Amino acid sequence: MVKSMYIHIPFCKSICSYCDFAKILYNEKYVMPYLEKLKNEVIDAYDGKEINTLYIGGGTPSCLEETELIYLSEIIKTIKLSDTYEFTFECNIEDISPDLLILLKDMKVNRLSIGIESFNKCKLDFMNRKADFKDVQQKINLVRSYGFDNINLDLMYGLPGETLKDTKKDLKYILKLNPEHISTYSLIIEDHTMCKIRSDENIDPEEEIKMYEYIVKTLKKKGYNHYEVSNFSKSGYQSKHNMTYWNNEEYYGFGLGASGYIEGFRYDNTKNLDAYLLSKYRESEVLMSKSDMMENEVMLGLRKMEGINLQEFFDKYEINMQDAFPIKPLIKNKELIYKDGYVYINPKYIYVMNELLLKLI
Amino acid sequence: MKQSNIRNFSIIAHIDHGKSTLADRILEITGALDKRELKAQTLDSMDIERERGITIKLNAVELKYNLDGEEYTLHLIDTPGHVDFSYEVSRSLAACEGAVLVVDAAQGIEAQTLANLYLALESDLVIIPVINKIDLPNADVEKVTNELVNVLGFKKEDIILTSGKTGEGVKELIEEIIKKVPAPKIDNESPTRALIFDSYYDDYRGVIVSVKLEEGEIRKKDKIKFMATGESFDIEEIGVNTPKQVLKDKMISGEVGFIGASIKSIESVNVGDTVTVLRNEASIPLDGYKPMKPMVYSGIFPVEPNKYEALKEALEKLKLNDASLTIEKESSEALGFGFRCGFLGLLHMDVIKERIKREFGIEIIVTSPSVIYKVKLTNGEIIEVDNPNSMPDRVSIKSVEEPFIRTNIFVPSEYIGDVMGLCTEKRGIFETTEYIDQKRVNIHYLLPLSEIVYDFFDKLKSYTKGYASFDYELIGYRESDLVKMDILLNGEKVDALSLIVHKDSAYKRGKEIVSNLKEVIPRQLFQIPIQASIGSKIIARENISAMRKNVLAKCYGGDISRKRKLLEKQKEGKKKMKMIGKVELPSEAFLSILKSDK
Structure with a gap:
């Protein structure tokens, strides 16, 4: 049963240098036609059953004009949400206004994900972004005054030229804002991004791991639970939607460049707006075999710090994880840890977890 | 066909002097191939040959040419130009009566010009000297003519000038071959004897053997016998390469061609063996070749x-x-x-x-290449060692000898100092310097072959800005102070990485090797010490630090399929690695010990 849904809004007012999602500079001409096609895509595929998590991401969904947002909310209203639903909406800090917040409230959004990434001038310039601490603080207060009590902030680290001191400072500011959830990523230079075109280079991994270790240590001290490689939350505020991915559960994906996983098929939508506007949504789909599913379960499940529950694994695949994958030598090497029915990666090895995955799948 | 109108010849040259292009032009002019069919360097059939611009395997083609109302049959047998393949050259020369010696009009005589010429003279061939690439802007025909006359002793009026590129002089060359190269010995009556100079395996036809028929006849209905193995086969096909394969009913003495006989096992055929026919069986095989010993x-x-x-x-x-x-x-x-x-x-x-x-x-x-060492044991026994791991324990060794070579290093005279410096560094013993003309010399040194195997050639090229050409002959064994060096990874000796080095350079080599290994071995989850040792003494050490990062920082709904592919790609890379104890070693590691620092 599909209980999660992702909807992609590709429009942005400016393009971040590292972003490899489907994205287009905001152009009024395309927004309504896009939303119309999006509506059709949802109507065609959605089975009308209750959805537990809904995530509207981008791009920058918050950059839409009011009429466009109202049209989007019409689409959303066709989706049936469960009693314990989580509905996340991605926002850019400069888009936040009372009008927007009222609209979001009306849409039943109950979680906001705000991409801050940094307050450091050099880092911001590198990313082609803007942020000013005072301004952000005011906006966050505004958000809270409208009753939003589940806020995620993003923090990027490991940018060229960044020092551990810069990371510490950024983290300090983020903590001042007291978000319920923090996602923190090192820079990945992906194909078809400005970073790639400019031939940006990653910093020395020795430096990067120091930053990561500092973040992990500090956030733990401040009461955040490190529950996934790059994600931290206060108690009770884990991202339910993202847990769908890491639990290898099915989800709808709608919109330009979105991916989904329905009835055993993993599919990718086109990243070409022209094709999308001609209703050619899907670009590819692949049926997952049982071994694909099990391997994905391992690749994704071990991202969670709590790891994989062996009983749940057995219930799902009718085979013991230790019979399907050579986990025993890794447990012996203390690369994996087995405790209370769970197998998880020794936190010492979390930043080299691919090496362990390569031994397993 | 008149047997007296057959001409068997090879083209010999230093590498890059335009041999294959000249052969292409001959093929074109004799009509064997039209321009459209002619891929550049048709005779070089292996991809590797075309890519590297070298000829490795010899090829034989039959060509027709009319001169003064007579039709001549020419067999062109291509030869490799590199020093490593001089054995192949002598194989093809054995099937010929003449050789075309090609010299580049800009480069002049080089090391392998000389080596190949000597091989041809040993086989008693008629040599036709050719100065090729005369179309080049920097061609210096006069200078190269002087070299051919003064150094090699040719007559000025016998030298043919050609351009493989434009075709100039190629017709004259063909006619010169017809006039100067003698027809092969004609003997159709004696028992049949044909020399196998090449063979290859065809998935559909079995082993195909290339032969030169010296005496007698081979007919399509004959049963052939390989004299070395004694095995007999019914002939399925006889033919020639033109260069397309053309089948024939019989082959007469003096001709070059191929035989197919559904030979399933490659062991039945030895290159250098003699083929006879049961109808007219020979009792004594041809001389064949001295099998060349690996170096x-x-x-x-x-x-x-x-x-x-x-x-x-x-x-x-x-x-x-x-x-x-x-x-x-x-x-x-x-x-x-x-x-x-x-x-x-x-x-x-x-x-x-x-x-x-x-x-x-x-x-x-x-694994790292080794020469053959002759080891004298304390008990007086002498053993040959071609694998460092077979080197006996030091205490039971009285002395070790290693193969030495004599060099021909052709180089502009301004590089004499650099070349001598390099040769001294490589434990060389100076012999003489010969002046080819005022500006070029041929330097003779005696050098240990193991140094050539190591990095001599690369260094020679860089010391002389690529101007040097190099060739050598083996002159015998000399005693040297040699030791076995072992490499330890993570504290464990890796037998496949052991090598034999001269005692004086052991420390330097040990350092180079561990630092090269450090570069090619990827970081792993734990720190890996790399050590070089002689006996139990550690002489060099480096550490590969533990890997710090290999993680997908973010992995959400849209990333899953893509990240999965990334892991699979990494997995493919891992497959090329070899587990040595707990350490994953890439295959380059085994050859990286050959590279020197500079």
Whole structure:
């Protein structure tokens, strides 16, 4: 049963240098036609059953004009949400206004994900972004005054030229804002991004791991639970939607460049707006075999710090994880840890977890 | 066809002097191929040959040419130009009565011009000197003519000027070949004897042998017999390459062609063996060739152990038309089962390695090459060692001898100092310097072959800005102070990385090797010490720090399929690695110990 849904809004007012999602500079001409096609895509595929998590991401969904947002909310209203639903909406800090917040409230959004990434001038310039601490603080207060009590902030680290001191400072500011959830990523230079075109280079991994270790240590001290490689939350505020991915559960994906996983098929939508506007949504789909599913379960499940529950694994695949994958030598090497029915990666090895995955799948 | 109108000839030259292009032009002018059919360098049929611009395997083609109302049949037998393949050259020369010696109009005589000329003279061939590439802007025909006259003793009026590129002079060259090269000996009556100078395996037709028929006749209905193995086969086909294969009913003495006889086993055919026919059977085989002894040995192991049989089959197929390749089973603690192979030189080794990968699709590990050492034991016994791991314990060794070579190094005289410096560094013993003209010299040194196997050639090229050409002959064995050096990874000795070095350079080499290994071995989850040792003494050490990062920082709904592919790609890379104890070693590691610092 599909209980999660992702909807992609590709429009942005400016393009971040590292972003490899489907994205287009905001152009009024395309927004309504896009939303119309999006509506059709949802109507065609959605089975009308209750959805537990809904995530509207981008791009920058918050950059839409009011009429466009109202049209989007019409689409959303066709989706049936469960009693314990989580509905996340991605926002850019400069888009936040009372009008927007009222609209979001009306849409039943109950979680906001705000991409801050940094307050450091050099880092911001590198990313082609803007942020000013005072301004952000005011906006966050505004958000809270409208009753939003589940806020995620993003923090990027490991940018060229960044020092551990810069990371510490950024983290300090983020903590001042007291978000319920923090996602923190090192820079990945992906194909078809400005970073790639400019031939940006990653910093020395020795430096990067120091930053990561500092973040992990500090956030733990401040009461955040490190529950996934790059994600931290206060108690009770884990991202339910993202847990769908890491639990290898099915989800709808709608919109330009979105991916989904329905009835055993993993599919990718086109990243070409022209094709999308001609209703050619899907670009590819692949049926997952049982071994694909099990391997994905391992690749994704071990991202969670709590790891994989062996009983749940057995219930799902009718085979013991230790019979399907050579986990025993890794447990012996203390690369994996087995405790209370769970197998998880020794936190010492979390930043080299691919090496362990390569031994397993 | 009149047998007296047959001409068998080769083209010999230093590498890059335009031999293959000239051969293409001859093919075009005799109408064997039109321009459209002519890929550049038609005779170089292997991809590796075309890519590297070298000829490795000889090829024979039959051409027709009319002169003064007579039709002549020319057999052009192509030859390799590289020093490693001089054995192949002598094989093709044995099937000829004449040779065209090609010299580049801009470069002049080079090391292999000389080496190949000597081989041709040993076979009593008529030599036609040719100055090629006369179309080049920097061609200096007068200077090169003087070299040919003064150094090699040709007559000025006998030299033909050609351009393989424009075709100029090529017609004259063909006619000169007809006039000067004698027809092969004609003897149709004696018992049949044909020399096998090449063979290859065809999946549909079995082993195809290339022969030169010296005496008697071979007819299509004949039963042939290989004199060395005694095996007989019914002929299925006789033919010639034109260069397209054309079938014939019979072959007469003096002719060059191929025979197919559904020969299933490659072991039945030995290059250099004599083919006879049961109808008119010979009792004494032809002289054949002295099989050339390999100069360097190294281990070849499959990366995946289950590819051992496939590797065995591949090596046997390669050996079929490469008599100089020797194969013996070898087992290594680190690498499992594989083969100890003998090669004529490093280029030969490289070519075999590439062919195993490309033609047979097998990932292999090649260990560091070694020469053959003669080890005198304290008990008076002398043993030959071609594998560092077979080197006896130091206490039981009285002395060790290693092969030495004499060099021909052709170089502009301003580089004499650099070349001498390099040769001294490589433990060379100076002999003489000959002046080719005012500006070029041929430097003779005696050098240990093991230094040539190491990095001599690369260094020579860089010291002389690429101007030097180099050739050598083996002159025998000399005593040297040699020691076995072992490499330890993570504290464990890796037998496949051991090598024999001169005592004086052991520390330097040890340092180079551990630092090279540090560069090629990827970081792993734990720190790995790399050490070089002589006996129990550690002489160099480096550490590979533990890997710090290999993680997908973010992995959400849209990333899953893509990240999965990324992992699979990393997994593919891992497959090419060999587990040595707990350490994953890339196959380059085994050859990286050959590279020097500079």
